[in-house]
Amino acid sequence: MSEIAAQTYTAAILIIGNEILSGRTTDTNTSWIAEKLVERGTILREVRVIPDEEDAVVAAINELRARVDYLFTTGGIGPTHDDITAACVGRAFDVELVPNEEAYQMLADYYGPENVNEARMKMAMIPKGAKLIPNPISGAPGFAIENVFVMAGVPRIMQVMFVNVLSMLKMGAPVLSNTVACSLQESVVAAQLGALQDSWPDIEIGSYPHYRGGVLGLSIVLRSIHNDRLNAATRELLKIIREQGGEPRAVSIRSTGEELGF
Numbered sequence: 736m737s738e739i740a741a742q743t744y745t746a747a748i749l750i751i752g753n754e755i756l757s758g759r760t761t762d763t764n765t766s767w768i769a770e771k772l773v774e775r776g777t778i779l780r781e782v783r784v785i786p787d788e789e790d791a792v793v794a795a796i797n798e799l800r801a802r803v804d805y806l807f808t809t810g811g812i813g814p815t816h817d818d819i820t821a822a823c824v825g826r827a828f829d830v831e832l833v834p835n836e837e838a839y840q841m842l843a844d845y846y847g848p849e850n851v852n853e854a855r856m857k858m859a860m861i862p863k864g865a866k867l868i869p870n871p872i873s874g875a876p877g878f879a880i881e882n883v884f885v886m887a888g889v890p891r892i893m894q895v896m897f898v899n900v901l902s903m904l905k906m907g908a909p910v911l912s913n914t915v916a917c918s919l920q921e922s923v924v925a926a927q928l929g930a931l932q933d934s935w936p937d938i939e940i941g942s943y944p945h946y947r948g949g950v951l952g953l954s955i956v957l958r959s960i961h962n963d964r965l966n967a968a969t970r971e972l973l974k975i976i977r978e979q980g981g982e983p984r985a986v987s988i989r990s991t992g993e994e995l996g997f
Contacts, residue, residue, distance in 0.1 A: 738937040742960055743907035744777040744804040749795050750784040751820055752810040752888055763890050764809050771897065776907020776960075777805065787811060792823035800827075800883050805904060807897075810888030812877060814854040820885055821878075825862040828880055835861040838876050845874025866903075868896045879903060908960040911990045913969045916945070917981040918952045927975045928955070935968045937961070954986060966993045973997070 748768060754760040762784070769779040780803055785791045792811075800806045811820030825832040838859040842851050851859075858875035861867070868877035868884065870892060877886040877896045884903070886896045921944050932940045939958040944951065955972060959965040973996055976983040985997045 737939065739778070739908075739910060739939060739958065739960055742776065743910060744905060745780045745802075746772055746777050746805040746807065747781040747783070747799045747803045748779065749792075749799060749806060749808045750782065750810060750888070751787065751792055751808060752784075753786050753817070755784050755810075756786055764888070764893050767890070767894065768807060768897065771901065773910045773912075775901065775904060776909050777904065778910065787817045787819060789819055789823055789826070792819065793826045796824060796827040796883065800881070804882060806883045807900075808883065808885045809893055812858065812875065812885060812887055814857050814875075818857070821860060821862065824865075824878075824880060824883060824885055827883075828862060830863045830880075832860045833863050835859050835865075835867070837867055838878075841867070841869070841876050842874050868899050870896055910958055910960055911962055911965050912956055912958045912987065913965060913990055913995070914954055914956045914985075914987040915969065915972055915976070916952060916954045916984045916986045917976045918950055919976060919979055919981040920944070920951055921953050923979050923981075924953070924975060927979070931968065931971060931975065934971070935964065938965060938968050940968075962990050962992060965990045966995060969995055 748765055750762055755762050765782050772779055783795055785795050808820060811818045822832055838861055842855055842859055846855060861878050862880055865878040865880040868879060868886065870876050870887065872892045872895055884900050886893045921942055928940060928942055937959065941956045943954045945954055957965055957968055973983045983997060
């Protein structure tokens, strides 16, 4: 187990919705959630997209919640026939879906009691024992049960829900990262990057080719929970790039307190 893995928590995202699989809707929630999690010492290990099919949703929930510390679901908690997430979570945990008085009150406060019709009441049906996740944008709450957090799929609504979710999570060691880009091709520095990784086994180093402005280049990401060691390894990387005839460029520096020499 790496040092980062030993001092952080793990998470998965389950994206529920035919609209994502069809290409009609683009998922933007994953990158947003991942960035918020890593700041709090939780590493996203898997993202899965599945259709609005009850058996598939139940199976995925049970598989993923057993493998990670936190499972976040997005989508499927609205008032229509294809919003099946709450029922699926109930099945996964073998608990009843029951009218939740607090959830009803949230809907009544938002829409007015006279406008909480049968369709909207569906959004007040919550697995027994679950804790609600407030939704100030559209009223209908998400919920949390054990290590599963159920949220809306609409990005802005999911984001305000997730702010509340963060207070429910344990804090791991924040993972810092430095991203350095250059115009060198991966094969030019492959051996040196391997040696750099061997020299810094507690730092995760990944290389990612890119094609920008008609030029093939490389982005190299270093991640660690130790600011000083991350910066020392980054300085070695800058030296490697320059020795191979490249000019390093800082893309994202999330370490602090030291001059890196760009």
